[in-house]
Amino acid sequence: MYRKRFTIIICLIVFAGSMAFAQYQPSGSAGGGDATAANQTTIIGHVDGVETLIGTTNTNTGASTTALQIVDDWDESDRAKVNPIAGQAGVAAGAGAASALTQRVILASDDPAVVDLAAIEVLITTVLERVDGLETLLNAGLPAALAADGGLKSTPATVESAVDAAVNTTPVYTGGIHETTPTVVETGDKAAMHFDVNQALLTANMYDPCSHSARTTLAINQTDSAELIAASGTTKIYVCSGVIVTAGDDTIQFAEGTGTTCGTSQGLLSGVISVPADGSGFLIQPFSTNTAGEALCILQGASADIDGYITYVQK
Secondary structure, eight states, X not given: OHHHHHHHHHHHHHHHHHHHHHHHSOOSOTTOOOOOHHHXXXXXXXXXXXHHHHHHHXXXXXXXXXXXXXXXXXXXTBOOOOOSSTTOSSOOOSSOOOOTTOOOOOOOTTOHHHHHHHHHHHHHHHHHHHHHHHHHHHHXXXXXXXXXXXXXXXXXXXXHHHHHHHHTTSOOOOOOEETOOOOOOOTTOOOOOEEOTTOOEEOXXXXXXXXXXXXXXEXXXXXXXXXXXXXXXXXXXXXXXXXXXXXXXXXXXXXXXXXXXXXXXXXXXXXXXXXXXXXXXXXEOOEEOSSTTOEEEEEESSOOOEEEEEEEEEO
């Protein structure tokens, strides 16, 4: 732009000079002569016009010069100020949330983020396929009562019945409480499972302390009714085995109660047992006290020497 205007100025000066020279030539006399006053006035007018044009051109080129100087000064500290987003002044810089000044960008296909996203998509697809397969397996393996709209019903009775039917031929592995008396439950109740030291399952109906607990052995040697095992808190006494022999004919009875020889709140645990003096004696079969917190006694009918032992569990 600057060069174009300068060229125009030069052309105008040359043109004005030519016109002035032509008008300066004297007319009517072959030998020449001084220019007339009219010619001088014309020349002056043309020169004034040229000066005016030059002044106007100089004013116009001043703005161009300023613009070119600004462009010439552009560097890393003063770059061109442009608006790449239509209707917005400048663009957002640094980290932050998206706004009207945020430029759109496209990530290259080999960008690490793009590659990782593709891998994640494949992984999610695989997980979803396996979940679908598991759901199909569950719905196929359990009765139709469990399947509803692609999900599982949550009604306890329905789920319990369906699971029982589905796993009645499959081993069920469970955990339980070791060596603990099972809680008494009502029909239909659910309770913790209990196991003995040999990992045998215990229930309220089959629980036997003598089979599932450590036993204590107690020697018997008496000549009169006596307390055999003292009461302890709210426990009961479970007799597991034993042998009794006598030196003379006698009779015995097992009883429970409190006080001397279980005399208070006494309850008989056996009938009268005759023990002959021939030393044959008899074997004691398992039995227990009926009431918690009571002692176990042997009541003698005579004063023969009674010997033997018993094993028991008190709990």
